[in-house]
Amino acid sequence: MNRRELLVTAGMLGLAPGLAARAATPADATAARDAYLYALPLIEMATTRARMLGAPGAAVNRIDHTRALADHTSRRVTTPNNDTLYSWAFLDLTRGSATLTIPPLGKRYYSVAVMDMFTNNNVVLGTRTIGGEGGTFTLVGPGQGAMGPNPTRIATPHAWLLIRVLTDGGEDMAAAHKAQDGFDLKGPAGVAPAAYAARDAAPEAYFASARALLASDPPPPTDLRVLGRTAPFLGAGPYDAAAAAAGVDEARAITVLAKGRQTFVNGWSYPRPNLGDYGQDYLYRAIVALQGLGALPVAEAMYMKAAGDDGAGNFTGDGLYRLSLPAHLPLDGFWSLSMYEATADGQFFFTDNPLGRYTIGDRTPGLKRNADGALDIWIGRADPGGDRSANWLPAPKSGPFALYLRAYLPRPELLDGRFRFSPVVKA
Numbered sequence: 001m002n003r004r005e006l007l008v009t010a011g012m013l014g015l016a017p018g019l020a021a022r023a024a025t026p027a028d029a030t031a032a033r034d035a036y037l038y039a040l041p042l043i044e045m046a047t048t049r050a051r052m053l054g055a056p057g058a059a060v061n062r063i064d065h066t067r068a069l070a071d072h073t074s075r076r077v078t079t080p081n082n083d084t085l086y087s088w089a090f091l092d093l094t095r096g097s098a099t100l101t102i103p104p105l106g107k108r109y110y111s112v113a114v115m116d117m118f119t120n121n122n123v124v125l126g127t128r129t130i131g132g133e134g135g136t137f138t139l140v141g142p143g144q145g146a147m148g149p150n151p152t153r154i155a156t157p158h159a160w161l162l163i164r165v166l167t168d169g170g171e172d173m174a175a176a177h178k179a180q181d182g183f184d185l186k187g188p189a190g191v192a193p194a195a196y197a198a199r200d201a202a203p204e205a206y207f208a209s210a211r212a213l214l215a216s217d218p219p220p221p222t223d224l225r226v227l228g229r230t231a232p233f234l235g236a237g238p239y240d241a242a243a244a245a246a247g248v249d250e251a252r253a254i255t256v257l258a259k260g261r262q263t264f265v266n267g268w269s270y271p272r273p274n275l276g277d278y279g280q281d282y283l284y285r286a287i288v289a290l291q292g293l294g295a296l297p298v299a300e301a302m303y304m305k306a307a308g309d310d311g312a313g314n315f316t317g318d319g320l321y322r323l324s325l326p327a328h329l330p331l332d333g334f335w336s337l338s339m340y341e342a343t344a345d346g347q348f349f350f351t352d353n354p355l356g357r358y359t360i361g362d363r364t365p366g367l368k369r370n371a372d373g374a375l376d377i378w379i380g381r382a383d384p385g386g387d388r389s390a391n392w393l394p395a396p397k398s399g400p401f402a403l404y405l406r407a408y409l410p411r412p413e414l415l416d417g418r419f420r421f422s423p424v425v426k427a
Helices: 003-010 029-053 170-181 203-216 221-229 241-260 282-291 386-391
Strands: 084-092 098-102 110-116 121-126 135-140 151-153 158-166 184-186 301-306 321-325 335-342 359-361 375-380 392-394 401-408
Touching: 029 084, 029 158, 029 203, 029 221, 029 241, 029 282, 084 170, 098 110, 121 151, 158 170, 203 241, 241 282, 335 392, 375 386, 386 392
Parallel strands: 135 151, 375 392
Antiparallel strands: 084 158, 098 135, 098 184, 110 121, 110 158, 301 401, 321 375, 335 359, 335 401
8 A cells, every 4th residue: 555545544533434445355454454453442451451450459340449640650551640540440241240339429520431342431420420429330241131220231241440530639639549449349250361462463463362352342233344344354364464464564554643633623633522432433443542542432521632833743842832721611520731741652641740740720739820810831841930830831851742631521612612722832
């Protein structure tokens, strides 16, 4: 495939959902490309599961807690947030349902997202959906009887349960820890998952793991068309090794090119409406799995990325930047602006800095607002000095960086585009 064709394929990110519909043969690199991208969310979920269950004392069907806010040492999941404490469990529902108890948290924001192995949010239980009174819910796997309180159907036998609990840090941490401890999960003893290849594995190992994962967590019937086209690689085979290598190389190039194929409006990219519940938009699903695994649906949270110096999300300058925000934003939750250093493989993590400040948000202490209540955030590698220091978000000492803005519980005018944020500008 030539460069022009490759760019057209990558351009599908902004033009149409799904993957290109082309006839596949056992020696077709196009089918290998589509197979790689289709399976990438499964591979990323399995990789994350293996890494997190490798921690001392971790086990399936058991909630584990992160007791500190994410910082520059947090490298488990790309684009972590610094607003909420995470609690998590990997579910194995093959032997029966699990029971989740959510404590009453009152006005404290929380969410419990349950994602199937294809990274779709099957349900989000939290402030927005069930309120602050809590409750008990039965998580039911495919083909199981809906027995127990509030049966909640999960699309695959294995899943990721991810809890976010808002905290202001500092003196609030003890209360936040108590809130975390109120979550309870009971289920059958699960089976330790098998080992699977990572996304950078050789094609043979990658596709073998993809087939095993699809057997463990079968896809929905709505995916039959793409599975038919990719059957040489995701099904019984056979396939040509050279075609597989060419297709995998093309798929990996697409994931790299995707970083520069976002659409920016007034300096920000806005999520698609199907973020977190992708349907047949396999390419978008793959890119989010790589760049923002575990993303919530837009009704719960909106993630915006700044355009940067190159118009593709990358800041490289050594000077000062400014983001101006109005006194009131159209949301019912909270907001934060996060600073990330960009890695070579397209992921983003917090960067070490002299303030230990990774985000600025509506709960950041000591911010200085303008007379009309508006807020200017100063972004740069060096302290801007004077009154600006209070509103400084430190950038990495060197190298590219990215800025993400999170808005939780967005109101309709933010969801439908009537409200747009001002761009980040050079000061």
